[in-house]
Amino acid sequence: MDCDMVRELLETRAVEALDARQARAVDEHLASCVDCERLYDTYRQIAASMPEAVVDAAPYRAPESLRERVLSATRGERRDPHFKRAISVVFRPQVAAAVLSVIFLGISVAWGLHQTAALARERSLRSELSGAIGQQELIFEVVDSPRTVKAFLRATEPGSTSYGKLYTRPDLPDVVALTGRLPRPPDGEVYNFWLTAQGSDFLAGSMSVTEKGFAVILYESPSVGPAYETARVILQPENSTEPTGTTVLRWDAPR
Amino acid sequence: MMTNPCQCASPEDAGAPTDEQLMALVASRDSQAFAELYDRFADLVYGLAVHMLGREAAEEATQDVFLRLWQRSVTFDPAKGPFRPWFLSMARHLFLDRIRRRSLEDRFSVADRIDLLLGRVESGGSTIEELAWLNERAKVLRSTLFEIPADQRQVLVLAYFGGMSESQMARRLNTPLGTVKKRIRLGMQKLRSRLGELDVFENDARRPTSGGET
Numbered sequence: 206m207d208c209d210m211v212r213e214l215l216e217t218r219a220v221e222a223l224d225a226r227q228a229r230a231v232d233e234h235l236a237s238c239v240d241c242e243r244l245y246d247t248y249r250q251i252a253a254s255m256p257e258a259v260v261d262a263a264p265y266r267a268p269e270s271l272r273e274r275v276l277s278a279t280r281g282e283r284r285d286p287h288f289k290r291a292i293s294v295v296f297r298p299q300v301a302a303a304v305l306s307v308i309f310l311g312i313s314v315a316w317g318l319h320q321t322a323a324l325a326r327e328r329s330l331r332s333e334l335s336g337a338i339g340q341q342e343l344i345f346e347v348v349d350s351p352r353t354v355k356a357f358l359r360a361t362e363p364g365s366t367s368y369g370k371l372y373t374r375p376d377l378p379d380v381v382a383l384t385g386r387l388p389r390p391p392d393g394e395v396y397n398f399w400l401t402a403q404g405s406d407f408l409a410g411s412m413s414v415t416e417k418g419f420a421v422i423l424y425e426s427p428s429v430g431p432a433y434e435t436a437r438v439i440l441q442p443e444n445s446t447e448p449t450g451t452t453v454l455r456w457d458a459p460r
Numbered sequence: 461m462m463t464n465p466c467q468c469a470s471p472e473d474a475g476a477p478t479d480e481q482l483m484a485l486v487a488s489r490d491s492q493a494f495a496e497l498y499d500r501f502a503d504l505v506y507g508l509a510v511h512m513l514g515r516e517a518a519e520e521a522t523q524d525v526f527l528r529l530w531q532r533s534v535t536f537d538p539a540k541g542p543f544r545p546w547f548l549s550m551a552r553h554l555f556l557d558r559i560r561r562r563s564l565e566d567r568f569s570v571a572d573r574i575d576l577l578l579g580r581v582e583s584g585g586s587t588i589e590e591l592a593w594l595n596e597r598a599k600v601l602r603s604t605l606f607e608i609p610a611d612q613r614q615v616l617v618l619a620y621f622g623g624m625s626e627s628q629m630a631r632r633l634n635t636p637l638g639t640v641k642k643r644i645r646l647g648m649q650k651l652r653s654r655l656g657e658l659d660v661f662e663n664d665a666r667r668p669t670s671g672g673e674t
Contacts, residue, residue: 217619251655264503271506
C-alpha cells in the first residue's frame with residue numbers, strides 16, 4: 206500500500222472499523238512511514254478522547270464497595286524486592302527466554318516435566334509476541350481472552366524442538382498462529398501455514414521467521430468461530446499453491 | 461487549574477506522581493500505587509462501563525478492568541505513549557468484548573444511546589474556544605462531536621462504542637457501504653480540522669507527559 210491508499214483508510218483505522226486484513230496492511234505501512242504515522246496519531250488521539258467526552262456528558266461515581274473489592278484482590282500478591290527485580294528482567298525480550306527457562310526448570314520438579322515444558326513454551330511465545338508486535342490489539346484479543354481456544358502444533362521430525370500454537374475464538378473470525386524455534390528456511394523456500402476446514406486445504410499465510418525462530422500470522426476466516434481439522438506448517442518453495450513439501454509442525458483435531 | 465469532570469484526583473496536583481510513575485511502581489507490585497491509580501480512574505472507567513454496558517454489568521466490568529491492569533501492568537511501555545489513552549483503550553476493548561457477545565440490535569442500541577448523549581451539549585456558559593484555552597479536552601471534544609453532522613457522528617459512535625465494522629453499519633443503517641466510509645472519513649476530518657483550529661492536540665504534543673494524553 207502506498208501513502209495515498211493508506212491515507213484514505215486512516216480515519217477508519219482510528220475508529221477501528223476496518224476489517225483485519227486492511228488494518229494489518231495499514232499498520233505495516235505506518236510502521237515505516239513517519240508522515241502517515243504522524244497523521245494517524247492525530248486521528249488516534251481524537252478517537253482515544255471519545256470515551257472521556259461521553260463520560261463528561263453524563264458522569265457517574267464508582268460505588269465505594271467496588272474500591273474495596275478491587276484493592277483486596279491485589280493485597281495478597283505483595284512481593285519481596287528480589288521478586289520485583291525478577292519481574293522487570295523477565296519482560297526484557299532479549300533475556301526473557303533464558304530467565305523463563307530457569308524459572309520453569311525449577312517448577313518442573315514439582316509439576317512434572319511435560320506440563321512445565323508446555324507452560325514454558327507458552328510463556329516464551331508470548332514474550333516473543335510482545336517484542337515482535339508491541340501493542341497490536343487484535344492479536345492480543347485473540348490470544349489473551351478467556352474465550353480463546355488453543356491447539357498445540359507438534360514437531361514431526363524426531364529431535365526437533367520447534368513448536369507452534371493456533372489460537373481461535375468462538376466469537377471472532379480472526380485466527381492467530383505462533384511458532385517457536387523454527388530453523389531458518391533454505392533460500393527459495395518458506396514456511397507456510399496451512400489449515401484444513403471441511404476437507405479443504407487453504408493457505409493462511411507465509412511465516413516470516415525471526416532469528417530466534419519465532420513467527421506470527423494473523424488470518425481472518427470467512428466466519429466467526431472457525432473450526433479446523435488440521436493445522437500444518439510446511440516448508441515449501443515460495444509461491445506454492447498446494448500443501449506439498451516437508452511438514453515440520455502439525456496438529457490434528459481430536460476425532 | 462482545569463476542573464475535573466470525573467472527580468478524579470488530578471495528577472497535576474503539586475508533587476503528585478504522574479500516572480506513568482505510578483504504573484512503574486504497580487509493575488513492581490506496589491499496591492499503594494495501584495490504589496492511587498484506582499482513585500484517579502475509577503469514576504472514568506465506571507462511567508464508561510455504565511454507558512457501554514449498562515448499570516447492571518458496569519461494576520463487574522470495571523473490576524475486571526482494574527484486575528487486568530494489575531495483572532498486566534508490565535505490558536505498559538511509557539516509551540510508546542502515555543498511560544491514560546493506553547488504559548482507556550484497554551478498558552474500552554474489554555467492554556467491547558462483552559458487547560460483542562450481544563446481538564447486533566443490542567450493540568446498535570448502546571451506540572444509539574451514546575450518540576443521543578453526544579448530540580445534546582450543555583455549554584455551561586463557556587465557549588468552545590474558552591474550553592480549549594482551559595485545556596478542557598473532554599468538553600472540547602464533546603462540543604466538536606456535537607458540531608459535526610449527526611449522520612457522521614452516528615457512524616463514529618457505532619464503530620468506536622458499538623464495535624461495528626463498516627459493512628455491519630451499512631447493513632444496519634440500510635445505507636451503501638461507500639456512504640458509510642465517506643461519513644467516517646468526513647466526520648474524523650472535521651473533528652481534526654476543528655480541534656486543529658483550537659490547537660488542542662498540538663498543544664499536548666509539545667508538552668511533556670504529565671498524566672494527560674498527548
